[in-house]
Amino acid sequence: xxxxxxxPEILQPPEHPPACCTQQTITVPADVNAKTRQKxxxxxxxxxxxxxxxTGAERGFATAKDPATNDITRGWCRLMGLTPLMLFxxxxxxxxxxxxxxxxxARQEDNQRRAAKGLPPRTRRxxxxxxxxxxxxxxxx
Numbered sequence: 001x002x003x004x005x006x007x008p009e010i011l012q013p014p015e016h017p018p019a020c021c022t023q024q025t026i027t028v029p030a031d032v033n034a035k036t037r038q039k040x041x042x043x044x045x046x047x048x049x050x051x052x053x054x055t056g057a058e059r060g061f062a063t064a065k066d067p068a069t070n071d072i073t074r075g076w077c078r079l080m081g082l083t084p085l086m087l088f089x090x091x092x093x094x095x096x097x098x099x100x101x102x103x104x105x106a107r108q109e110d111n112q113r114r115a116a117k118g119l120p121p122r123t124r125r126x127x128x129x130x131x132x133x134x135x136x137x138x139x140x141x
Contacts, residue, residue, distance in 0.1 A: 063100075064092060064093065069096070070095065070096060107122075110122065
């Protein structure tokens with residue numbers, strides 16, 4: 001983490017150093033910024049929709065690599081070559097999709113049974129706190 005000894009040292013800095021030595025921030029030109037900026041503004045609904053695609057893809061890869069159900073970690077297939085690997089991977093993804101579809105159908109049937117009894121459908125417990133609940137929790141009694 002130390003700098004090399006061959007780096008130049010400025011023992012007597014100039015009285016008026018250039019702006020690059022003293023400024024706190026930089027301004028990036030528009031042509032550089034256009035290459036590095038995101039397509040949508042960060043907290044917008046369009047950004048959340050776009051990012052949801054990524055989380056869906058990551059979830060797909062994670063479930064394909066999950067050793068509890070399918071295991072495509074290194075060494076999962078002893079056959080070599082593109083054809084057998086593609087065949088096995090395709091079969092694995094078909095089985096994964098069928099498992100997800102069966103779980104979805106089971107949830108739908110459960111919701112229909114609950115609706116017949118006059119109960120609301122099951123919902124997942126909210127993990128994130130809203131600002132309203134956080135503000136209410138910090139008020140003294």
